[in-house]
Amino acid sequence: MVGALFAAVIPITFIKYGIRKGHWGDRHVGAKPARLVVMAVILLSVATGIVLMLVAGAPRTMVALIVSMLVTLAILAAITFAWKISVHQAVSAGACAMLVQTYGPWMALGFLLVVVVGWSRVELRDHTRNQVIAGTILGTIVAAAVFHLAR
Template structure:
């Protein structure tokens, strides 16, 4: 049974969400877009292994900075656990990327549902077909093999769930 989250002021919750999103998504997206404009990588999917590792290292640093800021400013433990789970998942994906192109998209989709089930119970599992859709799209675009998306989905769910449960 999932534990109930402490009630939080709506505005404060939104603000902490914005801080987390800034360091985990906005800053990394700006970095990727800058790399595309400067010709460092061809598109936002960053398919080449060396470039992919550079982007992943940057995102890990950004998430680390965001986590430190959130901890220093007293963010709710659940929000900090979410960002730490993002870090751990990306660190695991980065380690695999040194030898194999695992699907980050499938990992994020699957990890998100895993975190939602820890927080709200089993009903978010109904959204798992979206993970299958993301995985299908990555193979249909010929960006990944079925093994790469299946491994990404599994690793994302396991790392996100274990980390979030341990930290929150």
């Protein structure tokens, strides 16, 4: 519950608040300055959640999942200073990579959904193919490596 609160509920609440206040146009937060603010708030929220999970003695696999998210997001934030890499792709691909590590190779079928997400990002003109490909590769590699080490 703590992981979900700090990694999902608080970030989406902050994004929705920003939309209502007119700070950004939609939940995708396409403008670089706003995107960086949102990423900083999410990084702080996720880091806080990790600390609370460790203090509360959360299962190691759950902590590893959230740590993987934090590291991936930090790298995405750094890249965002120069280029609009696809966060959607990195998150979906990273989630699939961790599912494969946890539940076995048949979970690789989840990457079919990653392809659909990537297609939608290009089709909606939110990203170029290269931004989608880079997000997929980064999310897969970083999440898999950090999750493996943190578990």
